[in-house]
Amino acid sequence: MVSSSRSDASLVIIAKPNHSSSWRTNKLALLAVSVPSLGAAIGFTALGAWPVLPFAGAELLALAGALYYVNWKLEYRHVITLDDSVVSIDKGHYAPKRRWRFKRDQVALAITPEKHPWEGPGLSVHGNEETVRVGEFLNRDDCLSLMALLRKELLVRTHSPMSRIKL
Missing domain, CATH: 2.30.29 (PH-domain like)
Structure with a gap:
């Protein structure tokens, strides 16, 4: 742009590069993915499959890191x-x-x-x-x-x- x-x-x-979404929109998308993912992981943990919970947390942490990195790269500009x-x-x-x-x-x-x-x-x-x-x-x-x-x-x-x- x-x-x-x-x-x-x-x-x-x-x-500056074109943005497809703002940081606020990315956080809302992360929240939308986190609720069902953590809900399922907590459900499996309650049934005794506790190793699912750390993997779900790691998956969400990786997604959050990737969204932050992309948003940071899109804040680059030449004035x-x-x-x-x-x-x-x-x-x-x-x-x-x-x-x-x-x-x-x-x-x-x-x-x-x-x-x-x-x-x-x-x-x-x-x-x-x-x-x-x-x-x-x-x-x-x-x-x-x-x-x-x-x-x-x-x-x-x-x-x-x-x-x-x-x-």
Whole structure:
């Protein structure tokens, strides 16, 4: 998903993966699975088949861990801020973990054509010394939307396969 907002002197573009459900919805789904699973496990435990209960607990714990991990991965985002003198790119989950800053007059956009019609083009912002990929987790439509936003703001200096990329 790509969203943008423009203020007086800057443009902020936020690119993040599409969510199928929120963390609250995942917790409700876990609860919906837990009630019958634990109900059956407690019933079997009451009948003397006690080894069923730890396996049911382990199964629910694994499901909860998987749901949390997927939700955490989907909170990853790229925040690209373009103002009059600086282009900054922040990447991270919930808060920026990595940050790049480029002078506006020394930055350009590199576009790598897609290898397959379902994929989106590869997008990189590069300065004099460093190249940063942006939006690599986006689907084709969102990637094209991000490319259109960046093309309006940055020069496109390369439109070919990339040779070296730093992540």
